[in-house]
Amino acid sequence: DAGITQSPRYKITETGRQVTLMCHQTWSHSYMFWYRQDLGHGLRLIYYSAAADITDKGEVPDGYVVSRSKTENFPLTLESATRSQTSVYFCASTQGVNTEAFFGQGTRLTVV
Amino acid sequence: DAKTTQPTSMDCAEGRAANLPCNHSTISGNEYVYWYRQIHSQGPQYIIHGLKNNETNEMASLIITEDRKSSTLILPHATLRDTAVYYCIASRLGSARQLTFGSGTQLTVLP
Numbered sequence: 001d002a003g004i005t006q007s008p009r010y011k012i013t014e015t016g017r018q019v020t021l022m023c024h025q026t027w028s029h030s031y032m033f034w035y036r037q038d039l040g041h042g043l044r045l046i047y048y049s050a051a052a053d054i055t056d057k058g059e060v061p062d063g064y065v066v067s068r069s070k071t072e073n074f075p076l077t078l079e080s081a082t083r084s085q086t087s088v089y090f091c092a093s094t095q096g097v098n099t100e101a102f103f104g105q106g107t108r109l110t111v112v
Numbered sequence: 113d114a115k116t117t118q119p120t121s122m123d124c125a126e127g128r129a130a131n132l133p134c135n136h137s138t139i140s141g142n143e144y145v146y147w148y149r150q151i152h153s154q155g156p157q158y159i160i161h162g163l164k165n166n167e168t169n170e171m172a173s174l175i176i177t178e179d180r181k182s183s184t185l186i187l188p189h190a191t192l193r194d195t196a197v198y199y200c201i202a203s204r205l206g207s208a209r210q211l212t213f214g215s216g217t218q219l220t221v222l223p
Contacts (some may be wrong), residue, residue: 033211035213039213042199042213042214042215042216043211043213045211045212055197063124090155090156092155092156092211094211100158100161101139101148101156101158101211102158103155103156103157104155105154105155105214106153106154106155
C-alpha cells in the first residue's frame with residue numbers, strides 16, 4: 001500500500017534495552033523526520049534526513065540514533081532505553097520543496 | 113524559523129465557520145505559513161500553506177495579512193470531525209528543519 005507506515009504501533013520495553021522503531025515510505029520522498037510527542041508538549045524534532053546517507057540532529061537527539069541507507073526507510077534506534085523516552089513517536093516524509101509533509105500513525109513506546 | 117503564537121483553545125458551533133488566528137510577527141520574506149492539524153492520537157495532517165496571497169483548497173482557506181505578521185485559518189462549515197489541535201508553522205521553503213511545531217490551538221466543535 002502506498003503511504004508512510006510505522007512499526008510497531010505499540011511497544012513496551014525495559015530500561016536499558018535497545019529498541020528500534022521502523023518507518024517506511026513508498027513515495028521516494030527526499031526528506032524524512034522523527035518526532036516525539038509528550039503530554040504537555042507539541043511535537044519535538046529528534047532527527048531528520050535530507051536524503052539517503054544524510055542525517056542531522058533536531059531539537060532533542062540525545063539517546064537516539066538514526067540511519068538512512070535506503071531512501072524509503074528511516075529507522076530510529078534507542079540504544080539504551082530510559083523511562084524519559086516513554087512517548088509517542090511520529091515519522092514524517094516530504095519531498096521537501098513547497099510540498100506538504102505526510103505523517104505516520106505513530107508508535108506508542110513505553111519504557112518500564 | 114519564525115515563532116508563531118496561537119490561542120490555547122477555541123470553541124465553534126457545528127456548521128459555523130471556525131476562524132483560527134495565528135501571530136507570526138517576526139516572519140521573514142522567504143518563510144511560508146503552514147497549517148496542520150492533529151486529531152486525537154493520530155499523526156498530524158497537512159491542511160494548507162501560503163506565502164502572501166490568500167489560499168483556498170477543499171479543506172480550508174488561509175488569509176494572510178498584507179504585512180504577513182498574522183494569518184487566519186478558516187474552516188467554512190465546521191463539523192464534529194474537525195475537533196483537533198491546529199498548528200500554525202512559519203517555515204522557510206525547502207528547509208530541512210521546516211516543521212517546528214508549537215503548542216497549537218485545541219479547536220472543539222460543539223453540536
